[in-house]
Amino acid sequence: MIEIIERAEVERILSEPSSRVPEAAVAAGTTASPMTRFRADVSRFVNGAEHEARRARLEALLDGLDPAALAAAAAAHARAGTCARDIPVAVLADALGFARADVLPSLVEVVAAAYPTGAAADPETADAAVTALLEASGAADPAEQVLRVQLLVQAHAATTTLVERALAPARSRGADAPTRALLESVLRDDSPVPVTRRLVPGLLEGGEMLVTLHLGGPDREATAERPARVLAFGAGPRACPAPHHALAIAAAIVETIRTDGAERRRDEETSPDADAR
Numbered sequence: 001m002i003e004i005i006e007r008a009e010v011e012r013i014l015s016e017p018s019s020r021v022p023e024a025a026v027a028a029g030t031t032a033s034p035m036t037r038f039r040a041d042v043s044r045f046v047n048g049a050e051h052e053a054r055r056a057r058l059e060a061l062l063d064g065l066d067p068a069a070l071a072a073a074a075a076a077h078a079r080a081g082t083c084a085r086d087i088p089v090a091v092l093a094d095a096l097g098f099a100r101a102d103v104l105p106s107l108v109e110v111v112a113a114a115y116p117t118g119a120a121a122d123p124e125t126a127d128a129a130v131t132a133l134l135e136a137s138g139a140a141d142p143a144e145q146v147l148r149v150q151l152l153v154q155a156h157a158a159t160t161t162l163v164e165r166a167l168a169p170a171r172s173r174g175a176d177a178p179t180r181a182l183l184e185s186v187l188r189d190d191s192p193v194p195v196t197r198r199l200v201p202g203l204l205e206g207g208e209m210l211v212t213l214h215l216g217g218p219d220r221e222a223t224a225e226r227p228a229r230v231l232a233f234g235a236g237p238r239a240c241p242a243p244h245h246a247l248a249i250a251a252a253i254v255e256t257i258r259t260d261g262a263e264r265r266r267d268e269e270t271s272p273d274a275d276a277r
């Protein structure tokens with residue numbers, strides 16, 4: 001498979017209307033597993049008018065979610081000691097009206113692992129997780145159930161990776177850098193979603209070729225005055241529709257954990273028996 005790493009070229013291909021995603025359609029007349037059906041029904045693996053229609057419905061759902069309220073809920077979870085990996089799904093699921101909030105992060109983790117390619121380490125567990133999530137979504141219409149679950153699945157790995165990288169000791173140790181600057185440096189230098197794929201016409205005579213596009217590769221046009229392009233949220237008509245939601249949630253988690261850590265260190269330094277340690 002062809003790998004494209006240069007950011008200008010990756011951005012050009014992502015913005016090109018003729019670039020298509022590999023589809024996850026279910027062949028007519030066949031019965032598909034819940035995971036296969038789910039991938040065929042989300043926006044992520046379909047092209048053309050159907051992609052536009054599903055994406056418009058996702059954007060309407062996202063419009064109903066207030067990033068500031070998501071941030072407040074994420075901060076409250078972080079202060080209460082909820083595992084950082086579980087927080088993005090917990091707050092989005094709550095805001096979208098899901099039931100069974102306590103079990104959702106682990107179900108989403110299972111589905112998210114199989115989501116990019118459809119290959120699951122344990123297909124039965126993945127199918128059961130998809131079914132449980134669709135039931136918990138709180139929507140009556142099956143198409144609406146799928147899109148609500150898609151939002152959780154898309155959010156999970158990308159947002160938790162962004163949070164974990166921003167909190168990594170090498171980046172945040174003793175750093176006075178504002179949380180937003182930490183997040184921006186991860187997005188620019190260490191893209192949480194490393195690659196995506198497209199079918200690109202014209203590379204092969206008369207046909208399409210599957211290419212892997214790196215979102216964190218070199219940007220040869222970057223200079224001291226012109227920082228590297230940020231492609232972490234993708235680019236073009238299929239770019240992530242939720243960067244503001246993602247950044248609000250991630251910033252709230254990272255900021256709360258950094259502040260709590262700094263307060264704990266201050267308390268330890270000023271406690272009466274600090275010298276004895």
Ligand code: HEM
Pocket residue numbers: 014043044045055058150151152154155156158159162187191192193196197215231232233234235237238239240241242243245246249
């Ligand atoms: C609240 C959190 C998030 C939600 C709800 C969300 C949702 C989505 C959805 C629905 C799509 C598919 C769009 C479509 O098919 O047209 C998408 C695409 C994408 N998301 Fe997000 N996302 C979130 C967080 C993130 C984060 C933190 C990153 C990375 C830093 C990210 C990176 C991407 C990328 C790169 C794509 C495009 C993939 C491609 O072009 O092939 N997302 N996101």
